[in-house]
Amino acid sequence: MNWLKIVAFAAVTVAVLPILFLLFEGLGPLRDPAGYGPQVFSSILLTIVSSAIAVGIEVVVFTPAAYYFARNPNSVLETVSDLPASVPHPIIGVALLLIDSPLTPTGKFLDSLGINFFDTLTGLVVALVVISTPVYIKAVEPFFASMNESHESFAKGLGASELRTYASVVIPNSLRGVLSASLISLSRSMSEFGSIAIIAYSVFSVYPAPVLIYQYFSSTGLSPAITASAVMILVGLALMAALRVVNAKLVIRP
Amino acid sequence: MIEAKVRKRLGNFQLDSEYKDSGFSLLSGPNGSGKTTFLSIIAGTLSPDEGFVKVGSVETTNLPIDKRKTVFVASGSYIPHLEVEKHLRWGAMVRKTRLEDSRVREVAESLGIHASGRVSELSLGTKGRVALATALLASPEVILVDEVFSGLDGRAGVLSAYVDLTKRARIDVIATSQDDAGFESVDHRYVISRGKTARVS
Numbered sequence: 001m002n003w004l005k006i007v008a009f010a011a012v013t014v015a016v017l018p019i020l021f022l023l024f025e026g027l028g029p030l031r032d033p034a035g036y037g038p039q040v041f042s043s044i045l046l047t048i049v050s051s052a053i054a055v056g057i058e059v060v061v062f063t064p065a066a067y068y069f070a071r072n073p074n075s076v077l078e079t080v081s082d083l084p085a086s087v088p089h090p091i092i093g094v095a096l097l098l099i100d101s102p103l104t105p106t107g108k109f110l111d112s113l114g115i116n117f118f119d120t121l122t123g124l125v126v127a128l129v130v131i132s133t134p135v136y137i138k139a140v141e142p143f144f145a146s147m148n149e150s151h152e153s154f155a156k157g158l159g160a161s162e163l164r165t166y167a168s169v170v171i172p173n174s175l176r177g178v179l180s181a182s183l184i185s186l187s188r189s190m191s192e193f194g195s196i197a198i199i200a201y202s203v204f205s206v207y208p209a210p211v212l213i214y215q216y217f218s219s220t221g222l223s224p225a226i227t228a229s230a231v232m233i234l235v236g237l238a239l240m241a242a243l244r245v246v247n248a249k250l251v252i253r254p
Numbered sequence: 255m256i257e258a259k260v261r262k263r264l265g266n267f268q269l270d271s272e273y274k275d276s277g278f279s280l281l282s283g284p285n286g287s288g289k290t291t292f293l294s295i296i297a298g299t300l301s302p303d304e305g306f307v308k309v310g311s312v313e314t315t316n317l318p319i320d321k322r323k324t325v326f327v328a329s330g331s332y333i334p335h336l337e338v339e340k341h342l343r344w345g346a347m348v349r350k351t352r353l354e355d356s357r358v359r360e361v362a363e364s365l366g367i368h369a370s371g372r373v374s375e376l377s378l379g380t381k382g383r384v385a386l387a388t389a390l391l392a393s394p395e396v397i398l399v400d401e402v403f404s405g406l407d408g409r410a411g412v413l414s415a416y417v418d419l420t421k422r423a424r425i426d427v428i429a430t431s432q433d434d435a436g437f438e439s440v441d442h443r444y445v446i447s448r449g450k451t452a453r454v455s
Contacts, residue, residue, distance in 0.1 A: 150330030153299050154385065156319040157326045158345035158392045165320075172335045 019233060026230025034220065035227020040212065043228075044235050047209040050121060051189035054128035055182050058136045063178060066137045067170060070144035085134035092130050093198025096123060100199075117199055124200035124208065128189040136185040143177025144170070179247045183240060190236060256396055256426050260295050260305035267291075269449040277441035278417045278427045281451070282434050288449040289430040290328070293398045296428070297326035309395050309426075325389040328400035332385050334374035341373050341384055345392025353391060361387045364415040366408070379406050386412075390419055399429040403436070410436035417441075 026035065034040075069078055084092060100117035101107040110116070117123030147170070155169045156162075171178070193210040201211055209232050216225035255276040262269040269288045273279075273296075283289050294300035296307050298319040306315045314322045325345070333341060342362065346353040362368075365383045369376055373384055382402045389397045397420065406412050413429075417439045420427050434443065443455045 148330045150328060151333055153297070153319065153326060154331035155333060155348075157297060157322075157324060157331075157394070158388070159320050159323075159349045159394075161320050162318075164348065169333050173333075 023230050026226040030223045030226050032223035032227045034224035036231050040228045042206045043209040043212040046206045047190050050124045051186050053125050054189050055186050057129050058133050062133050066141045067144045070141045082134050084130045089194030090198055093195035096199045121203050124203050127195040127199050132185045132188040135188045136181050139181035139184045140177050257308040258296055260302035262302050271451040275442050276426050279442040280437045280440045281430045281444045283446035287446045290400050293400050297324055297398055298322050323394045324396040325394045326398045327385045327389050327402055332373045332381050338370050342388050345388050351393050397427045404431055414439045
């Protein structure tokens with residue numbers, strides 16, 4: 001008997017039990033039409049779109065940082081980059097509020113550029129980038145660290161600069177790692193509540209999905225909140241499954 | 255001409271080696287004798303504690319790898335996602351060197367490269383041949399080959415072809431091996447033991 005397999009399956013089952021229970025109740029005995037109305041799907045769409053934009057920004061801006069950390073371990077820089085993930089997330093929301101406040105120099109500067117964080121898509125995306133970037137970096141950095149450096153040394157020996165080696169050798173051979181890390185970061189972004197409840201509670205008069213569920217829970221009732229949660233879980237699962245299939249089919253296997 | 259006089263300490267191991275030659279040299283020695291360490295210092299992937307490396311009249315000791323005109327070919331020296339044809343031309347493309355189709359064909363034929371497809375999917379031996387060919391076609395001043403010939407079928411034939419090709423291209427080569435079987439066509443022989451090199455011919 002493979003005891004390791006049994007322990008692994010049991011551990012995962014215990015971890016997802018609350019989710020499974022919620023799915024059962026939300027789509028079964030406690031199903032409420034308000035939980036799968038147009039408002040719910042608008043919220044889910046806003047959450048998916050804003051999370052996807054945040055992940056896109058992370059991939060472009062922070063993949064080089066993750067690669068740098070993998071090749072040049074620096075505990076101080078890495079600790080600093082972990083900060084947003086290690087503080088209570090409402091703090092991130094408050095910090096962004098402060099940065100955007102017209103009472104601060106940064107707020108005045110942003111205002112002069114026409115940039116506003118409060119209850120805007122910009123603010124929502126910025127909050128998601130801040131809280132999920134540490135997750136993205138931590139997920140993709142080990143992939144770079146495990147890559148054979150001989151490929152890069154060979155390319156540099158042939159005359160390729162650091163930047164060219166990164167763009168022409170590292171990235172094409174890291175797509176699997178980058179996509180996997182993106183999926184993890186996307187999951188994290190989609191589930192964020194603490195920071196966005198402060199900085200972007202409502203965007204275009206639509207609540208992000210985690211905020212809507214909280215709204216339902218605190219003012220509308222348990223049944224709509226549970227049903228909306230179940231719907232969001234199903235949509236999230238379908239999205240993740242689809243992306244993993246795409247990841248498996250499209251990525252070069254080195 | 256490659257000139258190197260370097261010292262490097264790695265744990266309990268002390269490298270204290272000298273080299274000054276042009277042409278095609280064999281550097282042979284047992285495992286742990288310092289062959290890879292010595293080549294890595296010349297290539298720039300490792301910095302010496304003391305000493306210098308010169309390629310021609312240019313001191314390259316503190317130059318970044320991409321500025322040394324020195325290609326290091328070892329196990330793992332290939333760009334996985336490239337197709338063979340593109341891989342062979344990649345170095346020349348980076349260096350903006352003109353490369354005739356006939357030249358690519360000549361080198362590929364001489365080194366017995368008949369495969370196509372992604373380099374990552376090739377056998378170890380074929381990857382080695384592709385890496386050697388790519389390095390040659392990039393027209394560097396120096397090619398350092400770390401044990402790659404050891405894993406090739408028909409080692410003597412490939413080696414003889416590579417000696418001929420690099421000589422005609424005026425590229426200096428240092429190739430390492432644990433033994434000298436098949437290396438009859440080289441210009442010079444060095445041995446390395448416990449971090450110290452000695453020229454034997």
